[in-house]
Amino acid sequence: MANAKIILPDQQQLELPEELAGTDEALRDALASFVPEIRNAELKRETKDGLMTVTVIKKSGTKGGRGEKNCYRCEKCGKAIITIDHDDGTTPMMIRCRATLNCEGWMMSSWYQNVPNEEPTYTWRKAKPSEYRKASVVMKDHFDKGGLALHQLARG
Numbered sequence: 819m820a821n822a823k824i825i826l827p828d829q830q831q832l833e834l835p836e837e838l839a840g841t842d843e844a845l846r847d848a849l850a851s852f853v854p855e856i857r858n859a860e861l862k863r864e865t866k867d868g869l870m871t872v873t874v875i876k877k878s879g880t881k882g883g884r885g886e887k888n889c890y891r892c893e894k895c896g897k898a899i900i901t902i903d904h905d906d907g908t909t910p911m912m913i914r915c916r917a918t919l920n921c922e923g924w925m926m927s928s929w930y931q932n933v934p935n936e937e938p939t940y941t942w943r944k945a946k947p948s949e950y951r952k953a954s955v956v957m958k959d960h961f962d963k964g965g966l967a968l969h970q971l972a973r974g
């Protein structure tokens with residue numbers, strides 16, 4: 819049985835039986851625990867001389883859209899926050915924990931899927947010029963690529 823070649827975003831290559839690589843869904847399931855970002859990656863297929871090659875293209879951020887809710891869950895304390903997109907733009911895959919004071923964990927995006935039906939407490943919107951000026955080099959780069967800034971919503 820033929821193997822398909824998989825090229826991961828870090829250029830690592832691996833081989834999988836063709837039936838596992840045959841559909842996007844099967845491939846995502848097969849690799850999700852190994853390469854979590856495959857859930858939201860673009861899969862590019864090519865068959866040349868009978869050999870199937872699938873290139874996994876990582877997206878720099880998740881794409882929601884105005885009014886879309888997302889959930890970020892902390893890997894350390896296990897708590898989650900609900901966010902809502904106020905503007906169109908990209909949002910990061912991981913953010914520092916916002917659910918527990920002084921928690922040093924990272925929160926992972928749920929890729930806008932299976933979001934609990936709760937009121938959002940944070941909103942993603944375009945950075946104001948004053949925020950942009952004060953931002954770090956990394957954040958400026960994120961904003962330059964269409965990235966949004968996270969803001970806490972007033973409660974009540």
Ligand SMILES: [Zn+2]
Nearest residue numbers: 892895915921
């Ligand atoms: Zn936490």
